[in-house]
Amino acid sequence: MDNILSLSALIFMPTIGALALALLFNNKAVEAMRVFTVVITAITFVMTLSLWSNFDPNETGIQPVVDGVNGVSVEWIGTWNIHYRLGYDGISLPLVVLTSFISMLAAMASWSINKLHKGYFILFLLLETGMLGVFLALDFFLFYVFWEVMLLPMYFLIGVWGGPRREYAAIKFFLYTLAGSVLMLIAMLMFYFGGGNEFNILTLTAIGQGKVPGLHFDEFTQITAFILLFIGFAIKVPCFPFHTWLPDAHVEAPTPISMILAGVLLKMGGYGILRIAFPICPVGAQYAAYTLVAIGVISIVYGGFAALAQTDFKRMVAYSSVSHMGYVILGMGVWKITADNGIMVTAGRDYWLMGMNGAMFQMIAHGVSSAGMFFMVGVIYDRVHHRDLNQFGGLFGLMPLYSGLAAGIFFAGLGLPGLCGFIGEVFVVLSTWNFSPVLAIVAASGVIITAGYILWTLQRVYLGSEYKGPHADEITPMNAREATIAITLLVMAVVLGVYPNLMFDVMNGSMAELVDGMDAGLRAAQQSGVSITAVPTP
């Protein structure tokens, strides 16, 4: 009970803050509301850090373990066997910490919001509750509820405080995600009626992997449900061809919300695949493995070229997100199988595990680097009120600290060794070689495109002799608050780049369990009569 209370306190801390804002604060007390929001997000961050420090890396399943049961729960809606079930493992914990970390920095970046402050901060905090809930929920139903809860504040945050085309961007974001959620809902019903009226993700996983006697999801259910779930999550990731909401939403959203969108929201798609689609539907995952890898590679290359073509600074960063999240899908999909004694089993399990770890690491790294990139765009936008890449230049001379930090963060996004972006990309590309050398080469060449657009951007914005755009006289050096945010992000990028084991130590155990569980699920399915054929992967 203590555990469930402390986890709930973590999730609902921001909601309590939002209520306090709504009831206690005067509309005019802008500065007080800003500080209060930062304090609430900081408290939440400290709470997630205490989860991290209590985490036991030797326990590969869900923590906390109470009386031998993984996760904590109370009954929510008994009629349909829906529970309020929470827990975390090596896959979700890093994302929980990332969420509270980025939220805190985004709250600090929210000084640039200049209207309707109260509404903004209330919605901001509600959004954080939704995000934390998604990562900590272990009941599919609860997961779904939090997933939707997060949509409402996001819609208003983009639609009210966004740029000129904010209404269009907000509704597009909402419609895309809602369409994905409806698909997820249908998959959820398939599991519920096919799996003995269960919404518990852990039980569903066991059923999907053939570990529950007398219950299993047949081939049709697994493949259909996987496709439905994958589309739902792929919209969120987003990967080609479901990515078109992202450039609009990112460009129109205010800076702190762009940071959260890129830093946290996109990870929900990847997390959903790792937590729900993969473990419950191993047959479906194997069925779609090659498609996943292809989608990943296409996203990398397509996103890179699209970023190269942009003249809007923020749009460039948005497309770079599509490209970078492609590595996540790619790393997850490299599940090669081979015949062994008449059944198909995983070939090169360690490579696949490496790909999964790389994908997971890439999510964290991208969370840090893309939030940083969006913040850096926001800093200069607040001063010169435009984002046209061709009208910058010479910022190194005018804002040396800003430019130096920006260069560091952009290099992290580029994947320079020693910075966070490198580790994820290299793990993913290496593991892809085992799956398909051709696709590995294509994916690796994506790095060149990335280097192309990042370096070209650096050149156009920061280098050069003089600033050519409008509002030249308003360019002032970063203030202490902005510098704190940027330095924090850059330090994180360096730490993750130099000491990646900080993450791998936490995630490896759970990831290995996921990989082995899916392999076992594939074997169990074949014993119950499903025939699996390996797709040739050149």
Added chain:
Amino acid sequence: MTSFGTLLNDLINETVQTSLCHFAPELALSATVLALLLLRLFGSVDRWIPPYFTTLVGSLVALGLCGSQLLDLLNGSQEPGPFFTGLLVFDHFGAFVRGLLALFLVLVVALTVLTGIPDREDGPDFYTLMLGSTIGMMIMASANHMLMFFVGIEMASVPGYVMVGFLKGNRKSSEAAFKYVVYGAGAAGVMLYGISLLTGILGTASLPDMASHLAIVLGDGGGAGSAEGRTVLLAVLMVFVGLAFKLSLVPFHFWCPDVFEGASAEVAAFLSVASKGAAFALLVRFCLALVGPTPEAYPEFLTGIGLGLGAIAAVTVTFGNLAAYSQTNVKRLLAYSTIAHAGFMLMAVSALVVVMAKGSTIEGFDAAEAARMCVEGLLFYLFVYLFMNLGAFAVIALLRNQTFSEEIDSFNGVGWQAPALCSCMVVCLFSLVGLPPFGGFWGKLVIFMSLFNIGSNVHWFMWVLLVVGGANTVFSLFYYIKILKAMFMKEPLENARTVEIPSTISNYALLIALPVLLLGLFPTWTTSLAHGVATWLIP
């Protein structure tokens, strides 16, 4: 002579001891009507006791009576059964729906007090009409005989026509009332013809006896293809026309947008919720009467009806949502939204008929439980719909009193001038879309669950309905959000006055919106109540 005397004695005993007790909520409302009309005769009394007060007291008493009846039924201290010599039936389902209607009446009357429609002069007339209409709806909910079926519908409709035209100086209002009357009369005529055909062929008008007679007619003559079979089908279709008019199902929905635009928002709220709830109760009763205890005697006939209802539901949902896109008047937009919601609820009835037609013959499938889930979904949906739709109309009515317009543009920017009221609108509209954590989500979910379950076990067409329903959920977001976009994301129109909402009024809206949220967070209590009611209906 003695035998006639005993008969008369029995009748009086039955009426006084059972029937009138069961009929108590309706009697309370009738007494309120009398009080309203009589109090006006004594001018000074009328001044001390405003008509809304009398109405509020009367409807609260009715609500209390309905609640205690439901509780008595649930804990077994009263037995369900027919009363008034079998014309009406007293059971859990009826008590639940009547309670819902009484609750809604209380809330609508409270709303009219806040919005000031009707004014003091017209108060007794307006409330008399509203109470009379509610009595008719309560009779619909407990009808056990085709006679009461018709009487109930007419008694509910006729005051409705007048209420729509109640804004006397308003041409649109008069036009709406006229359209409503003409459509209503046409539909009632067709329905009456259907009822006479049906009772003529079956030889009974009592709902519980219909199924056994139907089994003889359809069983002897070689099924639905025989002359009698076709006539029965035609008669049933004609009865459905009358119900479809009340439910505003496509293609009998044409009155709905005009009527809602012309009528005041309060009346539109009353029509959209109460009238639909009662009509769905009646539809369920009629369908269950057709199904009867031996559906296996004529499964094709029933499946055909169920699928027909499903097809209408799919068309209604899609049409309602698509037509709502282009609306600029909020009430018209919500009119199309109620059409779409009627379609969603009709999906539950369609699934109910389909599963009851054939389900019991499928091995390893609990058809009764699946059927109960359909009813449960329908009842829960109605319960949430009461709050969320009333909430939406209430916010419109309250804003209209400030902006003097019901065009979407006139709400531009009011979200930040009246944040509490407009937050209630957010809750209600997102609940209408069907997003968690609001109550509307569970209503849709239970219906979707039933469709999924019945689709995978009984008939694939329910899967089609599920897909249509899912797609429409996404469609519907687009137009509901138009209202929110105007409220929160647009700049106020030039020369628009600033909206100032007193806190009593915001509190009323919060009172309506809070249940929507609570039903979303803690649906268990209501779903288990709905499930209990469904269990009594489908043993």
